[in-house]
Amino acid sequence: MIDIKKIRDDFEATAASLARRVVELEIVAKARDLDAQRRRLIAETEDLKAKRNAASKAIGLAVKQGGDVAAAKDEVRKIGDRIQEIDRELAIAETSLRETLLSIPNLPAPEIPTGPDSSTNVVVRTHGEWHDPSFKIPDHIEIGAKLGLFDFPRGVKLTGTGFPIILGQGAKLQRALIQYMLDLHCQKQGYTEMLPPFVVNTASMTGTGQLPKFAEDLYHSNADDFWLIPTAEVPVTNYYRDDILDAKSLPVKLTAYTPCFRREAGSAGKMTRGLLRVHQFDKVEMVNFVHPSTSFAQLEILVGEAEEVLQNLGLHYRVLMLSSGDMGFSAAKCYDLELWAPGEQQWLEVSSCSCFTDYQARRLNCRFRDADGKTKLVHTLNGSGVALPRLMVALLEQHLNEDGSVTIPEVLRPYMGGAERLEPLAK
RNA sequence: GGAAGGGUGUCCGAGUGGUCGAUGGUGCAACCUUGGAAAGGUUGUGUGGGGGCAACUCCACCGGGGGUUCGAAUCCCCCCCCUUCCGCCA
Numbered sequence: 001m002i003d004i005k006k007i008r009d010d011f012e013a014t015a016a017s018l019a020r021r022v023v024e025l026e027i028v029a030k031a032r033d034l035d036a037q038r039r040r041l042i043a044e045t046e047d048l049k050a051k052r053n054a055a056s057k058a059i060g061l062a063v064k065q066g067g068d069v070a071a072a073k074d075e076v077r078k079i080g081d082r083i084q085e086i087d088r089e090l091a092i093a094e095t096s097l098r099e100t101l102l103s104i105p106n107l108p109a110p111e112i113p114t115g116p117d118s119s120t121n122v123v124v125r126t127h128g129e130w131h132d133p134s135f136k137i138p139d140h141i142e143i144g145a146k147l148g149l150f151d152f153p154r155g156v157k158l159t160g161t162g163f164p165i166i167l168g169q170g171a172k173l174q175r176a177l178i179q180y181m182l183d184l185h186c187q188k189q190g191y192t193e194m195l196p197p198f199v200v201n202t203a204s205m206t207g208t209g210q211l212p213k214f215a216e217d218l219y220h221s222n223a224d225d226f227w228l229i230p231t232a233e234v235p236v237t238n239y240y241r242d243d244i245l246d247a248k249s250l251p252v253k254l255t256a257y258t259p260c261f262r263r264e265a266g267s268a269g270k271m272t273r274g275l276l277r278v279h280q281f282d283k284v285e286m287v288n289f290v291h292p293s294t295s296f297a298q299l300e301i302l303v304g305e306a307e308e309v310l311q312n313l314g315l316h317y318r319v320l321m322l323s324s325g326d327m328g329f330s331a332a333k334c335y336d337l338e339l340w341a342p343g344e345q346q347w348l349e350v351s352s353c354s355c356f357t358d359y360q361a362r363r364l365n366c367r368f369r370d371a372d373g374k375t376k377l378v379h380t381l382n383g384s385g386v387a388l389p390r391l392m393v394a395l396l397e398q399h400l401n402e403d404g405s406v407t408i409p410e411v412l413r414p415y416m417g418g419a420e421r422l423e424p425l426a427k
Numbered sequence: 428g429g430a431a432g433g434g435u436g437u438c439c440g441a442g443u444g445g446u447c448g449a450u451g452g453u454g455c456a457a458c459c460u461u462g463g464a465a466a467g468g469u470u471g472u473g474u475g476g477g478g479g480c481a482a483c484u485c486c487a488c489c490g491g492g493g494g495u496u497c498g499a500a501u502c503c504c505c506c507c508c509c510u511u512c513c514g515c516c517a
Contacts, residue, residue, distance in 0.1 A: 043478070049485085080496095080497075
């Protein structure tokens with residue numbers, strides 16, 4: 001949620017900044033007006049409440065002294081009625097102000113490109129080069145079939161489309177990747193690992209902004225009113241909901257492996273082949289809680305941490321800075337990491353690293369006690385480190401050998417019992 | 428699933444209709460004491476919001492939401508959560 005004070009005190013600049021994200025001036029003006037109305041009503045009702053408090057106190061004293069208080073009671077009752085009326089108006093104003101504010105995205109960082117969608121994203125850097133080999137690279141489905149890694153049809157039988165089954169050395173590779181990434185984050189990059197619940201309550205989903213807007217993208221259990229997490233960001237970030245951290249403990253860096261569950265309503269038909277878009281997938285996520293003065297510097301570090309995973313796996317990738325129109329709602333600045341998939345002949349997003357400034361923390365009510373003793377909102381960041389299915393796709397396609405085997409990156413071999421290659425099944 | 432007991436400030440814990448935002452202890456901070464420390468002493472220490480340049484002032488908050496009342500931490504209703512015991516169980 002955006003800071004209403006920015007709209008109140010610096011309307012022109014805030015509206016101009018939001019215009020980059022295609023927010024109508026009208027919406028910002030509406031927030032400003034509702035805020036003014038709200039404050040007017042607060043002044044009015046609080047003035048009356050002060051009167052009522054004083055009068056009630058006087059009645060209390062009079063009763064003790066045995067005086068007649070009937071007339072005074074009548075008087076105060078009238079004040080009470082008026083207070084109720086104004087409070088009702090105030091509640092309405094506050095609700096619509098909140099709704100309006102929730103419909104306003106975060107202020108974009110000045111340096112990000114302005115544009116309507118992904119077409120205006122900027123490639124910041126590209127790591128490595130890709131040279132097509134002398135043989136043709138099939139897509140990951142075909143590669144997987146020769147190696148016996150996946151069973152898509154039986155996934156459909158068990159659950160439905162978008163719930164792949166990973167088998168044998170594929171399952172082992174996936175497990176190795178997860179373990180390698182967690183070890184890298186924890187042993188080298190200063191993270192603490194968390195193994196959180198994969199199911200959360202409504203308050204948590206609301207805290208990180210999945211609810212109320214994106215309910216149709218989530219799996220929900222009616223009996224308990226629980227939700228399946230679409231990303232580890234939800235439990236890990238909500239860990240500090242309604243909490244006050246010590247400034248000395250910042251930055252707090254948490255990482256978690258979890259499965260992610262996404263209904264992907266309305267996405268039918270887009271990139272649905274194999275592992276490219278699925279309803280359940282594994283991901284390792286990184287979440288940072290940082291001092292406001294360091295958040296954008298921390299974002300660069302975070303991107304670097306995700307990149308290190310890809311670099312150590314010997315993969316060719318690029319880094320995009322997202323334009324104002326393509327960024328997630330809560331982000332002030334966001335980088336995507338994309339792996340080249342030569343079999344698919346396209347770039348695949350495997351990580352999204354975002355700085356949310358105080359936008360997410362305000363809704364989460366996550367603060368820290370600064371050196372001056374005051375509580376302030378922390379800044380939050382998160383990044384995938386990284387998502388598994390598309391990583392598997394790119395890894396299989398980039399490391400494929402002509403004989404159908406796939407070379408296992410060196411850093412993974414200790415997790416694969418020393419194996420150097422995934423070998424095709426015997427005919 | 429059944430039964431009982433609870434949710435109050437950093438924490439513990441008192442408070443059952445009227446200066447209670449809330450006694451006391453603890454924690455924290457500053458100072459006094461000391462060669463230094465401990466102990467002891469003094470003082471100060473919640474959050475959010477409105478108004479004000481400020482000093483300051485007002486309002487709200489005792490799990491959440493309604494209600495009764497001139498007045499609610501305290502009485503009534505609904506909901507949530509926790510603990511203990513029993514049952515079931517990986």
